[in-house]
Amino acid sequence: MCIRDRIDKIYIPTLSRVGNQITWDNLPDFVKEISVLAIPSKEENLHKGIPTVTVPDEFTGIAKTREWLWSISENLKWGMFDDDLKFSVRTPNGETSKREFTNEDWKDLLDTTDSWLEDFFVVGVRQGNLPPRGKDYIENSNINTVYFFNGKKLPKVNKLDWSLQFAEDLHLNLQLLKSGYKNRIWDKYVFMGTQYAEGGCSDTRTIETINESHEKLMEKHPGYVKWNGITKGVLGGDMKKIRVSYKKAYADSWNSTLGNFYE
Numbered sequence: 001m002c003i004r005d006r007i008d009k010i011y012i013p014t015l016s017r018v019g020n021q022i023t024w025d026n027l028p029d030f031v032k033e034i035s036v037l038a039i040p041s042k043e044e045n046l047h048k049g050i051p052t053v054t055v056p057d058e059f060t061g062i063a064k065t066r067e068w069l070w071s072i073s074e075n076l077k078w079g080m081f082d083d084d085l086k087f088s089v090r091t092p093n094g095e096t097s098k099r100e101f102t103n104e105d106w107k108d109l110l111d112t113t114d115s116w117l118e119d120f121f122v123v124g125v126r127q128g129n130l131p132p133r134g135k136d137y138i139e140n141s142n143i144n145t146v147y148f149f150n151g152k153k154l155p156k157v158n159k160l161d162w163s164l165q166f167a168e169d170l171h172l173n174l175q176l177l178k179s180g181y182k183n184r185i186w187d188k189y190v191f192m193g194t195q196y197a198e199g200g201c202s203d204t205r206t207i208e209t210i211n212e213s214h215e216k217l218m219e220k221h222p223g224y225v226k227w228n229g230i231t232k233g234v235l236g237g238d239m240k241k242i243r244v245s246y247k248k249a250y251a252d253s254w255n256s257t258l259g260n261f262y263e
Helices: 062-071 103-116 168-178 207-220 246-262
Strands: 009-013 035-040 052-055 077-081 086-090 098-100 122-127 137-139 146-150 183-192 225-234 237-244
Touching: 009 062, 052 062, 062 077, 062 168, 103 122, 103 183, 168 183, 168 207, 168 237, 168 246, 207 225, 207 237
Parallel strands: 009 035, 009 077, 035 052, 122 183
Antiparallel strands: 077 146, 086 098, 086 183, 122 146, 137 183, 225 237
C-alpha cells in the first residue's frame, strides 16, 4: 500500500531515546514510508534501520527543532509527532472505550486529514484520556503532540515566534488562531502518550522552566491565557496551571479582519 499524493512527510523529533522511542514502532509500514526521525547530530548512525534527518546543532530544544522543521517543509503537507505515542480509535456513541488502530484507520486518518488541510491548514489528533465529544472532530481548540500542516498556506517561518522553551505547542497554536488560521482536531482518532518521561526534554524540563514558560505565554497572549490554579506534585513542585481561550483567539481574528475590511 502506498500513500503518495496524500501527506508528504511525517517527522518524529526524538532525543536520548535510541531504541526506546515507540511512535515509529506503532506505525504501519505504509506510514513508515513517509516518516522519518528528526535527531540531533550526536545520534547520527545510532537509530539502526530507521530513516533519520539530522537537525542542525544551532536548533537545540524542541521549540527550535519545530522551527527548523517548519522551515524545510514550506511546500509540503506534513506531520509532526512526538516520539512516545500509541494511537487508538474511540468506539461510537460517546463511549469511553477505545480500540487499536488498523491499517484502514490509518488510511482514513491520512486521506481525510489531507482533504481537511485544503480548508483548515492545521489538523491535530486529540488526547485519548480526554472525555469523548461524541463526534469525529472539534474545531479551533488545543492541539499538541500530533500535528498536520499545509505548509503552502501557512505563514513563513520568520513570521512566527519560536522563543518559548516549553508550552511551545500552545504558543504556536495561539499565534496561528490569532492570525485567522482555523484548525480541526480529530476526536474519533486519538493518541496516548507519556508525560515527563526520561529522555526527550527531561534534562531541561523542570517545574521552574514550565512555570516560566506559562508566564511568558500569558505575556505574549494577554486576554487569551489566564492563571487557573495550581497542580501539586509536578516534577517535585507546584505547577501554575493556565486556561487558554482558543475559540476566542480565532473569533477575535475574524472580527478584526471584518473590521479592517469594512473600514
